[in-house]
Each structure stands twice: as structure tokens, then as C-alpha cells.
Amino acid sequence: MFTALVWLQWKSSRAWIVAAAVVVMALPVVSVVREWPTDPYAMAQFLGRLEAWSFFYPALAAAVGIAMASLTWRADRAGHFVYALTLPIERWRQVSYRYGAGVLWILAVAALLWIAALVAVAVTPVPASLRSYPHGLAAKFGLATVAVFTIGFALLSLPERTRRVLATAVLALIAVQVAAMLAGWEANWLLAAFEALVGPTGPLGMLGGRWMLIDV
Amino acid sequence: MTDAIRLAGVGYRPGAGFAIDNLSLAVPEGAIYGFLGPNGSGKTTTIRLMLGLLRPATGQIAVLGESVPDRVAQALGRIGYVPERPHLYGFLTVAESLRFHAAFHPRWDQAWANQLLRGFGLALDRPLGRLSKGEMGKLLMLQALCQRPELLVLDEPTDGLDPVVRRELLSAVVDYVAEHRATVFISSHLVHELERLCDWVGVMDQGTLVTQLPMSQLKNGIKRLRMSGPVDRLDGAPFSVLSRDGRTPGSIWIVDRWDLGMAGWIADRGVRIDAIDDLDLEEGFVERLKARRAGRQ
Numbered sequence: 001m002f003t004a005l006v007w008l009q010w011k012s013s014r015a016w017i018v019a020a021a022v023v024v025m026a027l028p029v030v031s032v033v034r035e036w037p038t039d040p041y042a043m044a045q046f047l048g049r050l051e052a053w054s055f056f057y058p059a060l061a062a063a064v065g066i067a068m069a070s071l072t073w074r075a076d077r078a079g080h081f082v083y084a085l086t087l088p089i090e091r092w093r094q095v096s097y098r099y100g101a102g103v104l105w106i107l108a109v110a111a112l113l114w115i116a117a118l119v120a121v122a123v124t125p126v127p128a129s130l131r132s133y134p135h136g137l138a139a140k141f142g143l144a145t146v147a148v149f150t151i152g153f154a155l156l157s158l159p160e161r162t163r164r165v166l167a168t169a170v171l172a173l174i175a176v177q178v179a180a181m182l183a184g185w186e187a188n189w190l191l192a193a194f195e196a197l198v199g200p201t202g203p204l205g206m207l208g209g210r211w212m213l214i215d216v
Numbered sequence: 217m218t219d220a221i222r223l224a225g226v227g228y229r230p231g232a233g234f235a236i237d238n239l240s241l242a243v244p245e246g247a248i249y250g251f252l253g254p255n256g257s258g259k260t261t262t263i264r265l266m267l268g269l270l271r272p273a274t275g276q277i278a279v280l281g282e283s284v285p286d287r288v289a290q291a292l293g294r295i296g297y298v299p300e301r302p303h304l305y306g307f308l309t310v311a312e313s314l315r316f317h318a319a320f321h322p323r324w325d326q327a328w329a330n331q332l333l334r335g336f337g338l339a340l341d342r343p344l345g346r347l348s349k350g351e352m353g354k355l356l357m358l359q360a361l362c363q364r365p366e367l368l369v370l371d372e373p374t375d376g377l378d379p380v381v382r383r384e385l386l387s388a389v390v391d392y393v394a395e396h397r398a399t400v401f402i403s404s405h406l407v408h409e410l411e412r413l414c415d416w417v418g419v420m421d422q423g424t425l426v427t428q429l430p431m432s433q434l435k436n437g438i439k440r441l442r443m444s445g446p447v448d449r450l451d452g453a454p455f456s457v458l459s460r461d462g463r464t465p466g467s468i469w470i471v472d473r474w475d476l477g478m479a480g481w482i483a484d485r486g487v488r489i490d491a492i493d494d495l496d497l498e499e500g501f502v503e504r505l506k507a508r509r510a511g512r513q
Contacts (some may be wrong), residue, residue, distance in 0.1 A: 001319055001320055003319070004315075004316050004319035004320070007316070008305070008316060011305075011307055011308060011312065012305070012307060075305045075306065075307065078306075079301075079302075079303030079304070079305075080303070082269065082299055082301075082303040083303040083304055083305070085267075085268070085269055086267055086269070086292055086295075086297050086299075087292065087320045088289055088290075088292040088293035088294075088320055088321070089289055089320060090289045091289075
């Protein structure tokens with residue numbers, strides 16, 4: 001059953017998986033090879049330019065995580081979950097398998113990034129003053145994508161009515177915040193909530209920080 | 217004889233208005249049970265309750281001996297289900313959909329699936345999103361049958377299909393039942409279709425089970441009586457009167473729970489029976505619903 005669900009996840013999201021695979025395999029190699037300085041004393045500029053490229057890793061992690069989560073249940077939502085719920089498998093098991101299938105494909109993409117990162121640093125004469133982080137970069141990419149996927153998967157697994165209530169609550173919170181700001185009240189709990197989500201200790205904290213393949 | 221499906225005092229209210237109210241229903245093992253009712257009468261809701269897709273507010277449901285919804289996964293492994301609306305994944309091809317479905321059903325019969333594929337004329341490489349309504353109906357039936365279920369639950373399986381496809385699908389069901397003695401629960405508003413197929417009938421209306429009895433009893437128990445004479449002497453008759461029409465020279469009554477001995481009871485009151493006509497299932501179904509809605513039954 002798990003194999004069938006892994007395969008179903010592939011069929012439903014293969015366009016994203018293939019596109020992500022191409023990008024993660026190209027990104028480390030292209031960024032390093034393209035920005036590698038001809039002048040061995042221009043490493044600081046190289047790192048600056050590489051840092052600009054590093055923005056793509058968390059962006060890609062977020063995009064892949066959201067896409068995989070939304071594609072996991074999309075076909076079921078169209079059929080009002082009738083087929084999924086009439087398969088002879090306990091619901092908790094099916095949800096776990098669906099989640100596991102998504103994580104498996106994300107890890108496959110992260111593995112490709114790891115290989116590409118290894119290749120990129122292998123073909124680059126990294127000076128002793130700098131260090132390469134292919135394992136860390138791939139692991140961080142994998143974990144960040146899984147974190148985004150997990151949150152998206154959990155939200156999209158909720159019943160339609162619950163999601164509507166949640167969305168309404170968020171919109172109401174924003175409206176109250178705007179009203180409070182207009183009234184001159186300085187408390188900003190939206191910012192606090194955002195920081196709790198994406199701050200260093202938040203569930204999406206992985207998306208922050210440095211995403212450098214080669215760094216000091 | 218045990219029951220393949222048993223609902224006892226089931227209540228369900230999705231919102232304001234429609235409700236399933238104190239529904240008790242029993243489908244004997246091996247029966248072909250026709251579940252009749254007008255659109256919106258609660259047939260699909262009842263099926264969804266039976267399959268654990270909805271949770272009843274009150275009452276108990278047991279399907280193939282398994283309590284639903286608590287042990288619905290165990291029951292679903294033995295149930296073939298054809299829903300009212302197609303629900304399969306449109307991005308799969310026919311072959312892929314079969315392979316996926318088979319992965320969840322250990323008793324999947326691939327040889328028979330191949331045979332039905334040829335018989336139904338389904339191309340393996342066709343994406344499900346491009347199948348016609350008839351082709352989708354065939355695929356759903358094929359999937360339900362080839363998992364070798366003990367119980368087939370068919371929710372309007374032939375609704376909107378042309379007569380040729382309808383006949384093909386129902387033939388496949390009949391062949392399966394003849395070979396495997398499975399129970400069939402088939403919901404439809406196409407009464408004639410069920411008349412040929414079913415040996416038990418349940419009639420739903422406005423969320424309530426109006427009647428439930430063997431087909432032979434349903435068909436033989438309901439009659440159209442053409443009578444002349446003082447029909448007002450027939451008060452307290454041992455049969456139910458569904459409708460009476462006295463505008464014609466004679467009186468025409470539609471009666472239920474009829475048996476032959478009742479002709480003597482009528483004659484004893486000086487009323488002459490000119491004719492006793494059988495009603496087909498559709499006429500009987502309509503008369504029962506009309507009588508119920510008029511509060512006569």
C-alpha cells in the first residue's frame with residue numbers, strides 16, 4: 001500500500017519533482033562555476049555573489065514543500081475524498097503513508113542536491129581559507145522542505161470547514177491588528193506571530209540563516 | 217440467515233432541513249437489495265453512513281458483521297463500491313488506476329479484470345480524465361467486481377448511461393452474484409431496472425424507510441381493484457387502501473397487503489370485484505409514496 005501511495009504521489013506531483021530535481025542539480029554547480037573568480041584574491045567578492053545565489057535554496061524549499069503538500073490531496077479533494085476514504089485502510093495509516101510518500105520524494109530531491117553540491121565542490125579548487133558545506137546544505141534543504149511540507153500537509157488535511165474557520169480567524173486577526181494600529185496602539189502581535197513561525201526557533205526557522213555551499 | 221447490512225435506529229442530520237430519522241434496515245446475506253427512492257430521499261446519505269463516510273448521530277450500523285464506523289477499514293476490504301459520481305484520480309490511466317486499486321485489495325482478480333477490460337472495450341492507456349461517462353461507469357464497476365467483494369454497494373451505478381452500457385454493467389453484476397453468492401445493495405430511482413434484478417426492496421422517502429420487504433411480496437401485495445356496488449361498506453378492510461377513485465362508473469382502489477382470501481371479504485359486503493390487476497414495481501412505488509405523503513400509510 002505504501003508503495004502504491006509513493007507512486008501516486010509521484011504521478012500527482014512529478015512535474016514539480018522533476019523541475020525541482022533539475023534546479024537543485026543545476027544550482028550548486030552553476031552558482032559556483034559561474035561566480036568562481038579568476039583572481040584568487042577576490043574570494044570576498046565571490047562569497048558575496050554566492051550569497052546572492054543562496055536565496056534560491058530556501059525559496060525552492062518553500063516552493064517544493066507547498067507544491068508537494070497541495071498536490072498530495074488535490075485529486076482527493078476534487079472527488080470529495082470518497083475514493084481515499086473507501087480504500088480498505090485505517091485513516092491514520094493512510095494519512096501517515098501519504099505524508100511518508102511526500103517526505104520520501106522531498107528527500108530524493110534533497111539527495112540530488114547533495115550529489116550536485118558534492119560535484120560542485122569537487123570541481124572547484126576551494127582554498128584552505130574557505131570551507132565547503134555540501135552535506136549541511138543538502139540536509140538543511142531537506143529539513144526546510146519537509147518542515148514546509150509538514151505544515152502545508154497538516155493544514156490541507158483539515159476538513160474544508162475547519163480550514164475556512166482558520167482562514168477567517170487569521171483575516172479577523174489582521175483586521176483587528178490594522179484597527180489597533182490605526183487607533184495608535186503599538187502592540188504588533190502579527191509580527192510576533194510571524195517571528196514565532198519563521199524565527200530561529202520557529203517551525204519554519206530552517207528557511208532562515210545562511211544557505212552557503214562555500215563559506216568561511 | 218444473517219444480515220450483510222444492519223442499521224438500527226440510525227439518525228443523521230447534516231444541517232437544517234433534511235435528516236435521516238430513526239432508520240432501521242436489514243439486508244439479508246445473499247440478497248440483491250434494491251434501494252428505491254426519489255431524488256433527495258436519503259439513499260446516498262444512507263450509503264455513506266454504511267461505508268463510514270459519515271458518522272451517525274444515533275443508532276448502530278453493522279456491515280458484514282463489522283461495526284461501522286469503528287471497524288470500517290476491515291469492512292471496506294470486503295465491499296465493492298460504485299459511487300454515484302466518479303471519484304477516481306483523473307491523472308491516472310486505466311491501467312494505472314487498476315494497479316493502484318489492486319494494491320489495496322489482496323483478493324484482486326487480475327485475470328478477470330483482463331477479461332472484463334476486453335468485454336467492456338476499455339483501453340488500458342486512456343487517461344481517466346478523458347473517459348466518457350459510460351467508460352467511467354464500466355471502470356468503476358470493473359474495479360468493484362475484481363476485488364472479489366462479499367458485498368457490492370452500487371449507488372445509482374447506471375444513472376445517465378445509455379441502455380447498452382446499463383445492460384452490460386448489470387449483466388456483469390448478475391454474473392458475479394450467480395458465481396459468488398455475494399450480497400448486492402443497489403440504489404436507484406430507475407425502478408424498472410431494479411424490478412428485473414432484485415429480490416428485496418427498500419423504499420426511502422424524505423429520510424425515512426417507507427417499506428422494506430421481498431420483491432415478490434411487494435409486487436404481489438399491491439393490486440388495483442375495479443369494483444362496483446356499495447364500496448362505502450368496505451371500511452375496516454383487512455388491506456391498506458393506498459388510493460381510491462370513485463369518479464368512474466365503478467370504483468378503482470389501489471390496495472396494499474392484498475391476498476386472495478380478501479376477495480371473499482369484499483363479496484360478503486355486497487361489493488362486486490370486476491377485476492384485480494397487478495401493478496408493476498414503478499406503479500406500486502409511486503402509489504406507496506403518494507399514499508405516504510398524503511398520510512394514508
